[in-house]
Amino acid sequence: MPATTQITLNAPLDMHLHLRDGEMLHNIAKASAKTFSGAVIMPNLVPPVSSKEEVVAYKARIMEAVGDEKFIPYMTLFFKPGYNRSFLESVKDEISAIKLYPAGITTNSEGGVSGFDIEELRPALEAMSDLGIPLCIHGETNGFVMDREAEFVSIYEKLATAFPNLKIIMEHITTKESVAALDRFENLYATITVHHLMITLDDVAGGMLQPHLFCKPIAKRPEDREALLKVALTAHPKVMFGSDSAPHPRHAKESCGCAAGVFTAPIALQLLAELFVSNNAPLENLQAFVSDNARHIYGLTPLKKEVILERTPFNIPSEYNGVVPMHASETINYTIKEVRYG
Amino acid sequence: MPATTQITLNAPLDMHLHLRDGEMLHNIAKASAKTFSGAVIMPNLVPPVSSKEEVVAYKARIMEAVGDEKFIPYMTLFFKPGYNRSFLESVKDEISAIKLYPAGITTNSEGGVSGFDIEELRPALEAMSDLGIPLCIHGETNGFVMDREAEFVSIYEKLATAFPNLKIIMEHITTKESVAALDRFENLYATITVHHLMITLDDVAGGMLQPHLFCKPIAKRPEDREALLKVALTAHPKVMFGSDSAPHPRHAKESCGCAAGVFTAPIALQLLAELFVSNNAPLENLQAFVSDNARHIYGLTPLKKEVILERTPFNIPSEYNGVVPMHASETINYTIKEVRYG
Numbered sequence: 001m002p003a004t005t006q007i008t009l010n011a012p013l014d015m016h017l018h019l020r021d022g023e024m025l026h027n028i029a030k031a032s033a034k035t036f037s038g039a040v041i042m043p044n045l046v047p048p049v050s051s052k053e054e055v056v057a058y059k060a061r062i063m064e065a066v067g068d069e070k071f072i073p074y075m076t077l078f079f080k081p082g083y084n085r086s087f088l089e090s091v092k093d094e095i096s097a098i099k100l101y102p103a104g105i106t107t108n109s110e111g112g113v114s115g116f117d118i119e120e121l122r123p124a125l126e127a128m129s130d131l132g133i134p135l136c137i138h139g140e141t142n143g144f145v146m147d148r149e150a151e152f153v154s155i156y157e158k159l160a161t162a163f164p165n166l167k168i169i170m171e172h173i174t175t176k177e178s179v180a181a182l183d184r185f186e187n188l189y190a191t192i193t194v195h196h197l198m199i200t201l202d203d204v205a206g207g208m209l210q211p212h213l214f215c216k217p218i219a220k221r222p223e224d225r226e227a228l229l230k231v232a233l234t235a236h237p238k239v240m241f242g243s244d245s246a247p248h249p250r251h252a253k254e255s256c257g258c259a260a261g262v263f264t265a266p267i268a269l270q271l272l273a274e275l276f277v278s279n280n281a282p283l284e285n286l287q288a289f290v291s292d293n294a295r296h297i298y299g300l301t302p303l304k305k306e307v308i309l310e311r312t313p314f315n316i317p318s319e320y321n322g323v324v325p326m327h328a329s330e331t332i333n334y335t336i337k338e339v340r341y342g
Numbered sequence: 343m344p345a346t347t348q349i350t351l352n353a354p355l356d357m358h359l360h361l362r363d364g365e366m367l368h369n370i371a372k373a374s375a376k377t378f379s380g381a382v383i384m385p386n387l388v389p390p391v392s393s394k395e396e397v398v399a400y401k402a403r404i405m406e407a408v409g410d411e412k413f414i415p416y417m418t419l420f421f422k423p424g425y426n427r428s429f430l431e432s433v434k435d436e437i438s439a440i441k442l443y444p445a446g447i448t449t450n451s452e453g454g455v456s457g458f459d460i461e462e463l464r465p466a467l468e469a470m471s472d473l474g475i476p477l478c479i480h481g482e483t484n485g486f487v488m489d490r491e492a493e494f495v496s497i498y499e500k501l502a503t504a505f506p507n508l509k510i511i512m513e514h515i516t517t518k519e520s521v522a523a524l525d526r527f528e529n530l531y532a533t534i535t536v537h538h539l540m541i542t543l544d545d546v547a548g549g550m551l552q553p554h555l556f557c558k559p560i561a562k563r564p565e566d567r568e569a570l571l572k573v574a575l576t577a578h579p580k581v582m583f584g585s586d587s588a589p590h591p592r593h594a595k596e597s598c599g600c601a602a603g604v605f606t607a608p609i610a611l612q613l614l615a616e617l618f619v620s621n622n623a624p625l626e627n628l629q630a631f632v633s634d635n636a637r638h639i640y641g642l643t644p645l646k647k648e649v650i651l652e653r654t655p656f657n658i659p660s661e662y663n664g665v666v667p668m669h670a671s672e673t674i675n676y677t678i679k680e681v682r683y684g
Contacts, residue, residue: 144564145548146488205547205560206487209600214551222486255596256666258551324598 004277007309007334011037011302012269012290016136016171016191016242018042018107018261019062019073027321028247029065031266035336037291037302038072040136040242043099044108048078052091059094070303070341076136081113081120085127096298097134097169102152105140106216107246107260116155118162125159129166134189134298135159136169139178140217146201149217150177160185167297172196172244174217176227182238189297191242192228194271195262195326200225211258212324215246233276235285240294243268247323263325267316271326273309273334304342309334346619349651349676353644354611354632356381358478358513358533358584360449360603361404361415363387369663370589371407373608377678379633379644380414382478382584385441386450390420394433401436412645412683418478423455423462427469438640439476439511444494447482448558449588449602458497460504467501471508476531476640477501478511481520482559488543491559492519502527509639514538514586516559518569524580531639533584534570536613537604537668542567553600554666557588575618577627582636585610589665605667609658613668615651615676646684651676 017032017039019025032039041062043049049058055075062073074096077083083098101112113121128135139156140148156178160168170178170190182188195215200206200222204213213219231239245268246261253259264271269290276286294300314335318328359374359381361367374381383404385391391400397417404415416438419425425440443454455463470477481498482490498520502510512520512532524530537557542548542564546555555561573581587610588603595601606613611632618628636642656677660670 144542145544146563200486202487205556208602209551209553209556210598211551211553211600212598214547218547221488254598256552256554256670258553260550328598 004283005311006337007273007283007286009269009287009290009307009309011305012307013037013241013294013300013302014039014243014245014265014268015240015294016040016042016193016244017265018044018244018246020247021045021058021061024247025061026065028265028323029062030067030069031320032245033066033069033071035266035269035307035339036071037305038074038300040074040096041076043076043078044101044106046108048108048111049076050078050080052094055091055094070305072303074298074300078111079113079124079135080111081124083124083127085123088124088127088131088133092131092133095133096300097136098128099136099138101138102140102142105138105142109138116158118158122162125163125166129163134167134169136171138172139170145218146220149173149175153177153181156181156188157185160188163187172217172242173228174220175224179227179231182231182236189238189240191240192232193242193244193262194264194268194275195219196225197229197232197275198271211253212326212328213262214258214260215244215262216260229279232289233279233281233285235288235293237288237293237296239289240297241272241290249322250319250324253324263320263323266320267325267327267332269307270309270314270332270334270336274332306340306342307336308338308340310337312337346625347653348679349615349625349628351611351629351632351649351651353379353647354649355379355583355636355642355644356585356587356607356610357582357636358382358384358535358586359607360384360386360586360588362589363400363403366589367403368407370607370665371404372409372411373662374587375408375411375413377608377611377649377681378413379647380416380642382416382438383418385418385420386443386448388450390450390453391418392420392422394436397433397436412647414645416640416642420453421455421466421477422453423466425466425469427465430466430469430473430475434473434475437475438642439478440470441478441480443480444482444484447480447484451480458500460500464504467505467508471505476509476511478513480514481512487560488562491515491517495519495523498523498530499527502530505529514559514584515570516562517566521569521573524573524578531580531582533582534574535584535586535604536606536610536617537561539567539571539574539617540613553595554668554670555604556600556602557586557604558602571621574631575621575623575627577630577635579630579635579638581631582639583614583632591664592661592666595666605662605665608662609667609669609674611649612651612656612674612676612678616674648682648684649678650680650682652679654679
């Protein structure tokens with residue numbers, strides 16, 4: 001039996017996940033919890049998660065939604081420049097990272113950072129650096145949609161230089177410029193989604209317009225996708241899988257003014273298996289991309305969970321509890337056969 | 343009273359219009375016929391309009407849908423490499439141009455041209471050149487969505503060189519590369535839509551995804567829009583207004599797999615008036631852009647029709663017979679006060 005007919009992943013981690021809240025949280029949390037050992041949970045609720053009490057309460061709501069599944073939500077705070085050292089010390093044990101949004105750049109980011117004045121940010125970022133709290137950043141300017149991420153690279157560089165011991169994670173990178181920045185600064189890391197490894201703007205808007213493939217950052221050019229694929233398939237040690245899976249109800253996607261976000265949580269591992277196998281990438285690279293690199297970068301010891309994928313056609317459902325997944329109703333080549341707890 | 347509180351346009355012409363057929367034709371034909379003196383009608387029906395009988399019959403259906411309005415539909419044929427001289431001579435008096443679609447590039451273009459072999463095209467294009475029939479082209483390759491039009495410029499140049507007496511009209515241009523080509527070849531002309539003068543990809547996909555602004559060619563970069571604006575506002579003599587107004591029912595736009603096309607027919611002149619005034623462009627340039635240049639290029643004598651616009655807020659309807667227009671439910675500054683027949 002060829003090795004690729006069955007693939008075992010140890011403790012897969014989704015290092016960038018939107019679980020939302022309320023009814024949506026209950027509708028979609030298990031989709032991640034079933035097959036991932038844990039996930040870094042984005043804090044852009046309304047209002048954003050920005051106090052210890054909010055983190056603790058949100059984590060409890062997630063655990064309730066997850067039910068019997070074994071799953072660790074790695075919690076984050078929504079970055080505010082006013083966070084001081086004593087607050088960060090007090091909240092440190094409840095969180096795995098802090099997420100910075102430039103103001104108004106994506107869903108529920110209105111309260112984010114405007115301008116990137118190093119001196120204004122210094123107290124909070126130095127304290128994070130000292131306390132070993134990673135800074136996750138949605139790196140886009142408010143420039144032209146195809147240029148926003150490349151324009152933001154100079155801000156990543158400014159921050160990486162000013163805070164050399166702060167772990168800065170460039171979230172859901174989509175461009176060759178961000179990939180290139182990885183190797184120029186020791187303290188820059190990145191997450192990459194599965195959809196940005198698969199699609200370009202052509203898939204979103206080159207034929208009919210595909211709202212279910214519309215996300216922020218928007219999918220870019222073929223040469224950008226190639227650069228992302230290269231570091232993912234070779235398991236560049238500073239690169240981690242983060243799905244940025246973002247559920248919206250169908251009506252919010254198929255309407256005049258479609259919300260940004262691709263829902264991949266229930267199919268991410270199957271798609272990644274197919275992607276690595278079809279590109280002849282070693283399966284140990286897949287293991288590193290979906291788990292090992294993240295363990296090293298974040299210093300995590302995940303829950304023991306083995307996910308066994310099999311090369312068997314899988315028909316992606318048209319909806320998961322009202323949310324349309326990427327490639328809805330299409331057939332992919334890998335299916336999840338079994339999940340084993342250790 | 344400042345001159346711009348009232349604007350009179352003589353015989354406005356829409357040099358690129360989709361009227362479709364059947365129920366849709368009846369729903370939207372009057373929107374153009376009310377305010378335009380005439381329009382060049384695209385032939386991409388199913389099946390495409392490609393015989394004399396089809397042209398004559400389609401024109402009759404249009405005139406029926408137009409009803410009492412005074413309006414000339416300038417008919418076109420769907421280009422096929424097999425058109426020979428005797429056929430073209432026989433159909434010449436029924437058409438104003440022939441429209442060439444690369445195969446599969448936009449709505450109902452499956453029967454278009456694959457490859458641009460000059461010798462294969464020579465019999466038809468030389469006959470058109472001799473008979474004075476302009477060739478209208480949807481100029482996109484099947485490359486990456488943001489590059490398709492710029493990549494096609496080399497084909498425009500090949501055709502312009504091989505057939506120096508053939509009037510070639512680059513339809514609905516969207517890039518600085520196409521604008522630059524205008525001045526390099528005497529026999530290249532262009533139409534420009536009102537939406538490509540107003541929007542970039544940012545408006546389509548920079549915030550929420552806006553299906554009603556999705557069209558082919560897709561709106562491009564800010565520097566492309568600037569180049570288009572410059573030749574429109576200065577009334578470059580080789581540039582004509584062509585709305586490319588393309589109606590689709592609401593459900594075909596707000597869905598998974600949204601059809602390409604922006605519906606501007608009923609508001610195009612109002613938007614153009616606002617655009618020229620807000621950019622301090624001389625109103626004679628607006629007249630040239632929406633009528634005079636087209637008369638010279640096509641050698642037309644349009645129906646006498648005076649359209650009087652007034653600077654009065656106009657609330658764009660949310661729908662016109664089931665079709666959502668550009669800027670639906672928004673307010674613009676110009677309204678059509680009166681249409682006079684002479």
